[in-house]
Amino acid sequence: MKGLLSMLVVGAASVLAVPHQPGFFSEDLLDTKGKQLWKEIKAAIPGAKMTDFFNPPKAAERRPDSFWDHIVSGSEAKGAWVQNEGEEASDISDYGMRVKAVDPSKLNVDKVKQYSGYLDDNANNKHLFFWFFESRNDPANDPIVLWLNGGPGCSSMTGLFMELGPSRVDKSIKLVHNPHSWNSNASVIFLDQPVNVGFSYGSSGVYNTAAASKDVYAFLTMFFKQFPQYAKQDFHIAGESYAGHYIPVYAADILAQKSNINLKSVLIGNGLTDPYNQDPYYQPMGCGQGGYKAVLSKSVCDNMKRAIPTCQQRVKACYDNPKNIQACVNGASYCNGAFLTPYQQTGRNVYDVRAPCEDPQNLCYSIVGWISKYLNKPEVLEAIGTETKSFASCNYSVNGGFFNMGDWNQPYHRKVPEVLAKIPAVIYAGDADYICNWLGNHAWSDALQWPGQAQFKSKTLTEVKNSVNGKAMGQVKNHGGFAFFRLYGAGHLVPYDQPENSLDFFNRWVGAEIYFAYPKETNKKPGKAVLILSDVRGISVNSQLLADYIATCGYLVVIPDLFRGDKLLPDRSPDFDLYAWLAKHTTNEVDPMVASTIKMLREEHGISRIGGVGYCFGGKYLCRFMKDGNIDVGYTAHPSFVSREELSAIQGPLSIAAAEIDDILTTALRHESEEILAKVGQPYQITLYGGVSHGFAVRGDPSDSHAVNSKEQALTQALVWFGYYM
Template sequence: MRAIRFPGGELWWWMLVILLLCCRFSSSSLPLIAAATAAAEERVVTHLPGFEGPLPFHLRTGYVEVDEGNGVHLFYYFIPSERSPADDPLMLWLSGGPGCSSLTGLVYQIGPLGFDLHGYMDGLPKLVYRPESWTKLSNIIFLDSPVGAGFSYSITVQGYKSSDTKAVNQILIFLRKWFDKHPEFLSNPLYIGGDSYSGMIVPTVTSGIANGKHVGSEPSLNLKGYLVGNPLTDSSIDGPSKIPFAHRMALISDQIYEVYKKSCSVGDSSYQSVQCTNSLNAIHECVKDIFPFHVLEPLCSYASPHPYNFLKLKLNSGVREMQQLQDNTAEGLHLSEISTQCRTAEYTLSRLWANDATVREALGIHKGTVPAWLRCNTSIPYTKDIQSSVKYHLDVTTKGYRSLVYSGDHDMVVPYIGTQSWIRSLNFSIVDDWRPWYVNGQVAGYTTSYSNNLTFTTVKGAGHTAPEYQPRQCLAMMARWFAGDRL
């Protein structure tokens, strides 16, 4: 019989409520939370369960309280640059979701650790060093945001209620308090980065810093710019772009696409509506068995009871629904039940690792605060109250800050077509026209540079998100961009 699990749906939320109520009314539980919040807020981590020997890089973990009334604590992993911490940029990295742990960035995307899919050490998934880490170029703070993501927590139920704007404000508070404790990094060039759903958050946070919100005390932060990968930006642009993307990828025919364009154009006749519905149904039949995170990867068997609904994704952002399906389905399976061809096999390893007591002890996790760690917690009561981040892109870039926007060219979750569309809406002039960029003599993608220091690039062969699929090329991209060189 399958064990009862906490990760998905309402069960996780109600277990959390029960835990918090018990902590509130039980005198024996109160000291536990009090002791946790009073503990040292940052620790140096030299060894991690699952990794053989000492870590070959520096790692610190800690918490910053961003809402004293509700006891909201945001957890972070900080890795100083492996090159020159005093001189290299400092980057705050935010994962998507909303609700995905920043361990996703650290282990699967841009950090110096990765899981060995076939290796175990002392009963835990084995960790290995990843040489393509962006920590070779930059100091990086991997932040669990919003509250409820990863190891971030609140001591009240009310504190878990979050939104785009609330998350942005708490990130700004986090930065101010983090720099208060780490003034040695105030002079480092500061960049805000993230991917997927954080495309809504990163430009907004950057705009807040640029306008002095929460972090305007002296000395001011040395903000230089921001970067977003495969970024959700405006669902009214990103959503509809999935269909022309599917056409370009030869997933739907010219005939189907032409009927779609004609029948689903602006209009209110009942005939047009029926034709549009039929067109969308035809498109759905063509793409329902395609894995949208990377259209060339297999749609794994574990997802078959709940197939991806392309039409739903067209009408909505799609990112949260697909991520919830991907994680919640996988969480209920043993690793042996998931094909090694499935990327979720690697994602499941992080759940096994982060829920181990020795791992939590090594990371300095406050006891009794997170009953079950999830790579992506989609049960957070979260309001999406920023409908579009385009205006924040415009605000920051017209102030002269640098920006890099990159897309995996095989991503059907947030297709590059939609990203190009909102970039064009900024009406910036083209400085460097569309051209290939290279790594080791091979085309790594295509890039365009615009006025106001905005660079857009595709990463050839990458999905959602790009560094996960093409780490070597993405490291080269970042090395050139940080240095101010042409891609």
């Protein structure tokens, strides 16, 4: 038994390398050193949790098929996707799914449509529980998000009822509505995984991320088979903590398949992804160099600094030979003993350097215990159809199993470049966390080897303001679909500590980023706003400057990101396929973003009159929405791809700034547009600017005085038009 035990205690991610077979362990089997380690383990882990290591499989009773509203077999799903894609993906024949519609009135978690149920791995007797909430906004078009808590071994029900879900549990074990739930503008799936976590159960376990990935892939394939109405929407995977291991692997595996999973991006919050580059930043975070005062003594800080080279050497041994389980376990044990144990001995919250650990029995947060009490109510268990007899926030046997298999130090960050080759990724971090702190996450993001590394690393963090209240919420840097976001004033659990900023960040990423420019109170025009629909460069510095200037005239100004971060860059490669890019940004993708922005202006900001500005690409969407009470007054500069039907359908005043040199809005098309507008019967004007080319009104040459003058005149044209008709 010598060497089998090593200790790693990290709150919700408490990891102990101990045997997990029930009935196997006895202290008498340990040598002197092992007994000492075991004594430390028992002192560090609440006694009630210790039994989890040696418990037999959870007590569960399978409900009869008549209980469920929908039952799908893996062979059905497999057949559907082979037919649709023309080739076979991973075999899921042994899987099935059982689903029930949750009556919202029974529990009052939210009023939206809900489903719960189980993914069944019938061959291996594994059953993964999920709970789905539709978007409060526009479920037919809003994105779908899979949320994963970490641990490993901690339930996503904690994320549901503590962080980003529709309701939270208070100390009286009552539900409190969460106005900042992530299902405000997205439908969210909360999945308990891997098996034996939360309400999931089974007689066989999963103890590494790669094995867990197969179950998640099967779950998603089955879910979108059962609910094809959600399969067409953009899908994202988000999670925190040990999900920094899960998500790169899960996403890479999904993207390698031909399936019905429309994965568009991933979000990793305060994740453990690259220990080699993250572990050295425990020392500066705890010693006053992370934006908060030091919580460790100078002697402890000095010891931690000396431990960094050995730690990295041991992590590298695992990276060099990931199949060497003993090397991977030894590295994780050493590093966490050097950097986490001294911190925990201070009594501080490992998830928030600003606070003490208020409730050691419940991962330092009393609300975790309240959630367990709520989810163990018989009426809750019945309403959502759980088959386990009880709920626990974390399963420490699963946790220990992952540690024993060497999963902690696996180089899963190497999967991130595979993901970035196909979809965007954002690494976000609350800046008061210790366990997976923002310094370490920033460091591994910079160190990641991928084609855009040099450009990404050279970027500086720039401040970001909340879209609604205009207050600073964090700092961001991004390049080529890879982003890092530091969120101010949040610990490990960003949606819990900063719910409003968390939702704003989330909406920017999975929906569309929105830039706001606010008027001064002294000249504010109540109830009036200007919506800028950008050219192909999206929310650029130029468009932001234009928005800021328009706001000085009294208007609230917004610019939605019509391209979900996939804007055209001026330094794109010569072989870039413009038509392939345009094919990704059609009316099917852009219309819902424009519609939701208009809805937000009307309902959340009380706007009664909207003026629209459409530059180039945005000109088409200006015309498409100048009807049916959407955009009231329009202005467009050098519009692109506007059809005759779209121009003929406008129902408000329209002003056009045209360039003399324009291969898209040619002279012939300009004259035809004049003829169409004359027949429409709405006020219109078309002003021709000589000696300038397409794009002059938003991205002209600043060194050309004529181009600058033309740009300023075009902006004046817009403001005069709005002043008269708004």
